[in-house]
Amino acid sequence: MLISSAVLFLLVHLIRSPVGSTADNAVNQTIAARWTSDLRPAIGGEPLGQVFGRKGERQGKPTTSLWFLDDGTVVATYVTREESYPVLSGRSGSDPNEPLRLRAIFLDADTGKIRSTQAWPSESRLARIVAANEGKFVTQRGTTLTLHSSDGKELNTLRLPQEPQTPNGWNARPSPTGKSILFEDSDWRTISPKSWILVSADDLKVVRSWKVEQTGPVGISDSTIAMTACMFPEYHCEPNLKVRGLATDWKIIAPMEKSGWRVPRFVTDDTFFLSGTPWRLLQSDGKVILYEDAPFGGGGPVSSSGEQRFILPFFKSKGGFAALDIGAHGELTTISVYDAPFRERSCLLVVKGPKIRGGAQLALSPDGSKLAILDEETVSVFALPPLKRPPGQN
DSSP states (O other), X not given: OOOOHHHHHHHHHHHHSOOOBOTTSOEEEEEOOSEEEEOHHHHOSOOOEEXXXXXXXXXXXXXXXXXXXETTEEEEEEEEEOTTOOOOTTOOSOOTXXXXXXXXXXXXXXXXXXXXXXXXXXXXXXXXXXXXXXXXXXXXXXXXXXXXXXXXXXXXXXXXXXXXXXXTOEEEEEOTTSSEEEEEESOTTSSSOEEEEEEETXXXXXXXXXXXXXXXXXXXXXXXXXXXXXXXXXXXXXXXXXXXXXXXXXXXXXXXXXXXXXXXXXXXXXXXXXXXXXXXXXXXXXXXXXXXXXXOOSSSOEEOTTSSEEEEEEEEEXXXXXXXXXXXXXXXXXXXXXXTTOSXXXXXXXXXXXXXXXXXXXXXXXXXXXXXXXXXXXXXXXEOOOOOOXXXXX
């Protein structure tokens, strides 16, 4: 009987390490939002998204971001027109020369009170916060990166090269701590070397800039890059999972399935989540430390910058009716919580209250005690259970 390389890989790692499924060892709890805030009055205009089509006749969902700057401050951003910019009747809002603003709304994470709002000019509708660490944060506005203090003041700027000729331009991939950001050519399915720029978020200095044979999605930490490579037939190579240090060559740590979507996302400096069924939690040497057979219905893990907790949201598909061509939509139903050293699931949270739709953005506070969710123009914050410490630790 033939055994696929992917199954063999999982069996080998299950034998070498004390791994277990998390399906039966977590206690269910119910959570509801501590507070919810309607941001529409503070946004000050229509949130804008990308435009598509040769003449920009279609507009996508609004470009937004959500981050904790520290345990007590959460910030949400939107792209809007400049306040004085006239909007003509019937206008599609796709004028590439229209003055744009990246608008940030700072909220008290304990009360939901808006502390302040700020707006900065943007050259692009693809503008957002791309990293946050110890109060400071980095905005990306087209090719302009800006380092901000906790009160929004501009501390430093960096200009990236001209954007790649792809719909999403430079794609930002921050590390779990928010101290490092990898900017990549977002169209990695084309067979050609891709441009990578690694930036320190502490001072906006370029750590390294180079060309890479990128054949799949990547994830980064402050010391390591992981990539699921050769997953599409056009690359004519065997799918694999490989890692590299910032100054070392690639090292293949496991074979991969030849189909499906596998994305590596770091939750600590040397531990990353690999999507799939089962999903896996691996160390950078390839050792599997946790897996779960159940499918997950979110966009992947959401981790705390303190690297002590990550969560997996599950959005249940509802409302679809194929006969009437009505598409289904997702609703957040449960959240799985995992605490360091991530040997098991700490708890399963059942979400109660107003429905939170698929596409909502989630963020964890640095200490992992709070979860913020941005659903269109509404922010909600949930208090999470205390970190589950291993036996013998306080």
